[in-house]
Amino acid sequence: MKRFLLYIAVLTTAFVCIQSAAVQADTVLNPSLYAFGARQIGMGRATLGDKGDPNNIFSNPASIDFSKYWQISATSSNLLGDINQNTAAASFKTGFGTIGIGFVGLSAGGSFPTVREPSVTGRIILDPSAEAIGYDNNILVLSFAKRIEFAGDLSLGASLKNYNQSISGPNSSARGTATDLDIGLLYCPESLPWISAGFAYQNLLSSPLSWSGASTASDRLGGAMKIGGQFRLSGKDSLLEDRLGENDIVGALDMEMPRDTLSSSNGTLFRAGIEWKPAKTVALRLGYDQSAPDSPINYGIGLEQSQFRFDYAYKADPFSSNNSHIFTLSYFPEPEKPRAAKKKGAYAVKISSPADKTSVTEEALAISGSVENAHELSALKINGRYVMALSTANSFEAHWPTLEAGANVLSIEVFVSSPEAGSASAALNILRAPVIEDVAADSFAKDPIAYLSNLGIMRGYSDGTFRPEQNINRAELVTLLVKARGHKEPGVTSRDFKDVPVNYWAAGFASIAAKEGLVKGYPDGTFKPAKNVSMAEAAVIISRFSGASLEPVAVSPFTDVAIDNWAVRDIDYAKKKGMFDFVVGTGLEPNRNITRGEVAYMLSKTPLIQSSIEAVFSSLPTGEPAAQGPIDLVPLPQSVVKTYYRSVLTSAKISTSEVKDVSINGKRLRLARGSSSFSETIGLAAGSNTVEVKAIGSKDEEIYRLERRIIRF
Amino acid sequence: MRRIALIICTTLLMLTAGTACFAATAPDFELFINGIRTQNNDTISSTPSIEVRIIGSSSLEVDSIRLAYTKPGLTVEVTDLITKVEVSSTECLVFYKPTTAFEDGIYSVLLYIGDFAGGYTLFEATGLRVLGTSAVSLQGNPLNYPNPFDPASGTYISYNLTKDSNISIGIYDLAGNNLTKITRSAGIDGGSAGYNEVFWDGKTGSGQTVGNGMYIYLIAIDGAISGKGKMIALKR
Numbered sequence: 038m039k040r041f042l043l044y045i046a047v048l049t050t051a052f053v054c055i056q057s058a059a060v061q062a063d064t065v066l067n068p069s070l071y072a073f074g075a076r077q078i079g080m081g082r083a084t085l086g087d088k089g090d091p092n093n094i095f096s097n098p099a100s101i102d103f104s105k106y107w108q109i110s111a112t113s114s115n116l117l118g119d120i121n122q123n124t125a126a127a128s129f130k131t132g133f134g135t136i137g138i139g140f141v142g143l144s145a146g147g148s149f150p151t152v153r154e155p156s157v158t159g160r161i162i163l164d165p166s167a168e169a170i171g172y173d174n175n176i177l178v179l180s181f182a183k184r185i186e187f188a189g190d191l192s193l194g195a196s197l198k199n200y201n202q203s204i205s206g207p208n209s210s211a212r213g214t215a216t217d218l219d220i221g222l223l224y225c226p227e228s229l230p231w232i233s234a235g236f237a238y239q240n241l242l243s244s245p246l247s248w249s250g251a252s253t254a255s256d257r258l259g260g261a262m263k264i265g266g267q268f269r270l271s272g273k274d275s276l277l278e279d280r281l282g283e284n285d286i287v288g289a290l291d292m293e294m295p296r297d298t299l300s301s302s303n304g305t306l307f308r309a310g311i312e313w314k315p316a317k318t319v320a321l322r323l324g325y326d327q328s329a330p331d332s333p334i335n336y337g338i339g340l341e342q343s344q345f346r347f348d349y350a351y352k353a354d355p356f357s358s359n360n361s362h363i364f365t366l367s368y369f370p371e372p373e374k375p376r377a378a379k380k381k382g383a384y385a386v387k388i389s390s391p392a393d394k395t396s397v398t399e400e401a402l403a404i405s406g407s408v409e410n411a412h413e414l415s416a417l418k419i420n421g422r423y424v425m426a427l428s429t430a431n432s433f434e435a436h437w438p439t440l441e442a443g444a445n446v447l448s449i450e451v452f453v454s455s456p457e458a459g460s461a462s463a464a465l466n467i468l469r470a471p472v473i474e475d476v477a478a479d480s481f482a483k484d485p486i487a488y489l490s491n492l493g494i495m496r497g498y499s500d501g502t503f504r505p506e507q508n509i510n511r512a513e514l515v516t517l518l519v520k521a522r523g524h525k526e527p528g529v530t531s532r533d534f535k536d537v538p539v540n541y542w543a544a545g546f547a548s549i550a551a552k553e554g555l556v557k558g559y560p561d562g563t564f565k566p567a568k569n570v571s572m573a574e575a576a577v578i579i580s581r582f583s584g585a586s587l588e589p590v591a592v593s594p595f596t597d598v599a600i601d602n603w604a605v606r607d608i609d610y611a612k613k614k615g616m617f618d619f620v621v622g623t624g625l626e627p628n629r630n631i632t633r634g635e636v637a638y639m640l641s642k643t644p645l646i647q648s649s650i651e652a653v654f655s656s657l658p659t660g661e662p663a664a665q666g667p668i669d670l671v672p673l674p675q676s677v678v679k680t681y682y683r684s685v686l687t688s689a690k691i692s693t694s695e696v697k698d699v700s701i702n703g704k705r706l707r708l709a710r711g712s713s714s715f716s717e718t719i720g721l722a723a724g725s726n727t728v729e730v731k732a733i734g735s736k737d738e739e740i741y742r743l744e745r746r747i748i749r750f
Numbered sequence: 751m752r753r754i755a756l757i758i759c760t761t762l763l764m765l766t767a768g769t770a771c772f773a774a775t776a777p778d779f780e781l782f783i784n785g786i787r788t789q790n791n792d793t794i795s796s797t798p799s800i801e802v803r804i805i806g807s808s809s810l811e812v813d814s815i816r817l818a819y820t821k822p823g824l825t826v827e828v829t830d831l832i833t834k835v836e837v838s839s840t841e842c843l844v845f846y847k848p849t850t851a852f853e854d855g856i857y858s859v860l861l862y863i864g865d866f867a868g869g870y871t872l873f874e875a876t877g878l879r880v881l882g883t884s885a886v887s888l889q890g891n892p893l894n895y896p897n898p899f900d901p902a903s904g905t906y907i908s909y910n911l912t913k914d915s916n917i918s919i920g921i922y923d924l925a926g927n928n929l930t931k932i933t934r935s936a937g938i939d940g941g942s943a944g945y946n947e948v949f950w951d952g953k954t955g956s957g958q959t960v961g962n963g964m965y966i967y968l969i970a971i972d973g974a975i976s977g978k979g980k981m982i983a984l985k986r
Contacts, residue, residue, distance in 0.1 A: 064960060152895070162893070204982060248985075329926070
């Protein structure tokens with residue numbers, strides 16, 4: 038916060054210095070102050086709170102980061118029949134923000150040089166020896182905007198503008214150039230999704246327009262400070278939504294404080310506009326623009342079709358019989374939708390995350406996957422309950438909030454809407470294990486340790502640790518292997534190894550291990566129970582534990598294991614069974630002491646442990662939990678606010694007859710008599726989205742409400 | 751027809767004066783109608799206030815001055831309401847304002863003056879058009895001088911009116927912003943029938959001098975845009 042305030046202080050100081058150093062010169066036209074698309078003109082040029090229109094780079098560069106994908110727009114207008122203004126603007130979304138580029142071109146000719154008539158009257162007449170003078174005024178704009186989260190969406194933007202004006206005529210050719218900067222911000226508060234507020238300061242640097250050629254003067258371009266907002270009055274995320282129907286109505290109000298402009302007054306100006314969409318493809322607009330006091334009312338219409346939008350604005354300008362007609366053509370491409378194709382094969386759910394039999398410690402689980410041969414999904418159920426899920430094409434991401442401690446079997450059923458209605462299911466086995474402090478979530482041994490712990494084969498220490506990096510000695514290893522085979526601690530009456538007395542804590546396990554061929558002892562009759570087990574020894578003992586039938590080895594399995602190594606066949610077996618998948622690189626370090634974590638990993642690959650894990654899940658029933666509340670819908674967790682998915686699958690079972698209708702983002706789904714479920718896919722726009730599900734009772738009372746805010750990149 | 755009427759009128763004045771038409775050095779004449787310097791073929795107001803300024807190289811015989819105007823089929827010598835002012839022995843002014851409005855048509859103004867040497871001079875301004883009932887108020891294209899102009903020095907905007915009219919001249923930039931507005935009432939300087947000039951000082955309504963660039967002036971007559979022009983401001 039201190040740093041932020043420091044930035045503000047430095048910027049303010051710099052700004053004051055720049056403004057006070059501004060050149061005192063005469064004022065010329067700055068067309069960027071008047072560069073608008075027909076849609077904006079139709080709304081009285083109240084644009085500060087508008088989101089996404091590329092033409093906004095001329096008035097509030099922060100706006101363009103709300104655009105969808107890339108977009109381009111071109112505007113043409115004419116005054117008096119021979120003064121042409123052409124505007125082009127485009128914005129491109131990138132991974133680090135949105136880049137905009139714009140051009141404003143204003144040109145006119147036909148200003149004729151004159152002389153005084155050489156008679157006594159001295160009247161003004163055309164200079165017959167001189168040609169007409171022309172004038173061009175062009176601006177090139179480069180913009181950048183980026184959004185950050187700040188209790189909503191806060192977009193910051195800037196435009197670098199290059200001015201180029203020229204006068205061309207006999208003895209009067211001159212050219213003026215300048216560079217200046219616009220800054221802007223646009224804020225969409227999370228708590229008030231129907232409002233967007235904007236601020237812009239145009240020509241921050243107050244750079245002089247320096248002339249060369251027939252004139253060497255300097256002029257000032259003028260600028261403005263603007264503040265304004267846009268208000269969604271009806272439609273999605275609006276203030277009045279249901280009360281005014283489903284059609285979008287947007288209002289806008291701007292206040293502008295111009296400085297050094299050519300207008301007869303530099304006082305504060307107000308602008309207001311309203312846009313009504315009686316249909317998705319049609320928009321009607323009405324605006325009030327105080328900067329044109331003689332004719333402040335503007336009108337407009339917009340037509341959208343196939344990613345193109347045509348806008349027209351009518352402005353009764355001061356030129357009376359030459360009323361302005363402004364035309365804008367815009368292109369807003371959407372990502373290609375998958376073509377409707379015939380189903381190529383059976384639907385099959387593929388879970389990409391988490392992997393089957395993963396162990397987790399959290400109660401909630403995020404599940405992502407896809408449905409083979411599907412183009413579009415419509416709903417998702419887990420264990421019989423409808424779950425709100427994010428989706429794009431055939432991919433989905435869902436969340437299951439309540440994993441039981443221990444083994445869980447999740448039955449995932451995905452419903453497909455395209456190319457044909459259908460569904461597919463998959464089961465996901467998850468072990469929810471207690472947190473072990475010294476086993477990292479990304480440790481290769483996390484799942485094996487969790488399972489061996491759950492099976493009671495390898496337990497952690499009483500202090501809550503597992504000590505996965507700790508070495509394991511021969512006595513410990515044979516003990517856990519013998520236990521894994523189901524042997525209980527046996528009594529020992531005779532000594533099998535010279536160095537293992539009968540009262541040694543692992544004497545019984547060592548004896549059984551020897552009898553079952555897991556270990557043979559050393560030629561001198563010893564067992565060396567306290568000796569740490571090496572990687573090679575572990576391979577030998579665990580391959581015996583697996584009941585492996587070893588084969589001759591032609592190629593050494595690791596670069597540091599010689600082909601004539603005493604344990605090469607066991608190491609080769611273990612490698613083929615994936616027991617050494619944790620080894621990084623091409624060397625095994627066979628003589629290095631193995632750790633507890635590595636032993637757990639190797640053990641988890643043995644047939645006995647694998648079948649034990651299977652048994653854990655296969656013994657569990659999958660049931661349908663009882664519904665909770667009038668609508669049985671498992672919502673996305675509040676923490677899910679950012680995603681690349683482009684739609685939300687919202688389905689639920691109605692658990693009570695009290696619910697008459699369901700409203701999803703203002704759209705009423707009237708339930709048929711006897712209907713007990715509904716399903717709706719809601720598209721996510723780039724940026725902030727709200728998904729609101731309401732259950733309406735027979736007296737139009739709200740009996741259930743769910744709201745989630747999702748930011749789509 | 752006009753020529754015949756002019757010959758008749760001239761002859762009438764000469765015969766009535768009873769003097770041969772010769773003079774040593776003819777005086778100069780300047781005709782002003784409603785204060786506007788008027789020349790042949792100008793449009794004049796239907797209620798003209800005629801002023802002739804006579805400057806001679808020798809003493810003028812003011813009493814000999816006679817004034818007449820003609821229109822096709824009508825020659826009128828003005829005897830009443832004519833005022834002669836002797837500014838000096840070599841300069842005098844003649845004023846006349848008819849009590850009734852002129853009908854539409856083409857008029858001539860004639861003025862006879864004799865000198866003490868027995869000579870005389872006849873001044874005539876012909877083709878003066880009265881278009882008081884014309885629907886069109888602005889003739890031709892307005893112009894400004896100088897063009898390009900230095901905004902610090904301003905520029906004159908000229909235009910021809912067919913009749914006395916209320917004039918409003920709006921100055922705009924190419925974005926359609928109104929910079930300032932100049933108004934003139936009908937019948938006074940800038941709003942009179944005939945040739946008019948109005949000065950714009952190169953400043954906006956808020957007092958800012960405009961910079962280099964093109965500006966538009968629109969001339970509204972009685973509220974309706976009737977003419978336009980484009981001018982270039984260029985600071986040297």
